[in-house]
Amino acid sequence: MNHAPDCAARLLAAARALFARRGYDGTSVRAITAKAKANLGAVTYHFGSKEALYHKVIESITEPFVDRVAAAAAGAGAPLDRIEAIVRTVFEQMERHPEMPALIIRVLASERRMPPPAARTMQRNIRALSETIRAGQRDGSIRTGDPILLSMSVVAQPLHLALTGRLLEQGLGLDRHDPATRARLVRHVVETVRAALARQPKAPS
Amino acid sequence: MNHAPDCAARLLAAARALFARRGYDGTSVRAITAKAKANLGAVTYHFGSKEALYHKVIESITEPFVDRVAAAAAGAGAPLDRIEAIVRTVFEQMERHPEMPALIIRVLASERRMPPPAARTMQRNIRALSETIRAGQRDGSIRTGDPILLSMSVVAQPLHLALTGRLLEQGLGLDRHDPATRARLVRHVVETVRAALARQPKAPS
DNA sequence: GGCGCCATCATACAAACGTATGAATCACGC
């Protein structure tokens, strides 16, 4: 008896969590409906199929994200500062949706056709980043290098750090839910990204 | 009729490829045996179970790798050079086993217990890296920061770039099988890692 | 009250899954 409102929303939340932890194939419709306290037929009813639910999950995470990244890239300030703002936006998004790194990275690792919302998000984010990098290269604050490759190197930092959280807990005794720890990780990534991109003065040789 | 030798080796190769592309749950024993031209019962006979085969796959990729990373870390040269050597070792391993990034990353993303060989590899690689980074911090060539976090930032680069190969092909028209392209990617990551780690002289303010 | 629409439910179904198992074949040594 599921009389609580928003069955579809509960399914979406359950699916988000389970697809992130177990992957698409490792998550059954029954596991999703059990977690959402919904009936087995609810997935077909509300979404049409398991795959359509999966696409909706990806979309629910990525769509709001794109605008935030674009806003950070379009903000005021030097290119390196704007890239820092983008990185902080990524961290905020991961805090809002802790499943995001695993979901995105599973999409990247899979031979399955990429869900359109994920593909759009990646393209737009990489474009926002690489254009900001180009601006920095033009004004001399960012080193030379391929802007798209540099963009990917930037995005790799927060995503992989989120994925390796388990190792961090064991290796450093960190508590991922501790705000001070989170701030430390953000600081680390921001410093690393800035160091990786900043143009250095010519070495006197 | 499978009279060809090394049925177990064929299963291992087929499983390696399929686990990387489809993940553990998305790969059926029947798909593996079909690809290996072996009988359905062969997996249970040679490995005991699908899961044991999976562990063997992970082990077959990671075990030789650890020694190579340790050798690169123990080599002669400045810490930054040794870190570059480690990065090149990672790329060589990925060239030898193109499935490696996807396999490793799926392990990281999964809620499933980490296969012991993968856990050992990661610990040892991170240790080799972070000790090299500490040496660089002691001699002043590498900037301050947590060595383990810095190690993870280093490893994220080649892995992520390998995973996003599809996007690179679309965004840059790159052919991943082209040696010149590979060299370009290696150069990019090496430069990025060195830039991210190198200690900068104090800015005159 | 009846109707239509929506949402929930329980169940059925065909297909797929990993494992188990006994039979058959092969390879090797004596």
Place this chain on the structure above:
DNA sequence: GCGTGATTCATACGTTTGTATGATGGCGCC
């Protein structure tokens, strides 16, 4: 040639899977 162990094979089995579908109840409108 025989015996033994290893390997391959075909099949069975219980379980799980995603989808389909008809029944039922709730709600709003006429």
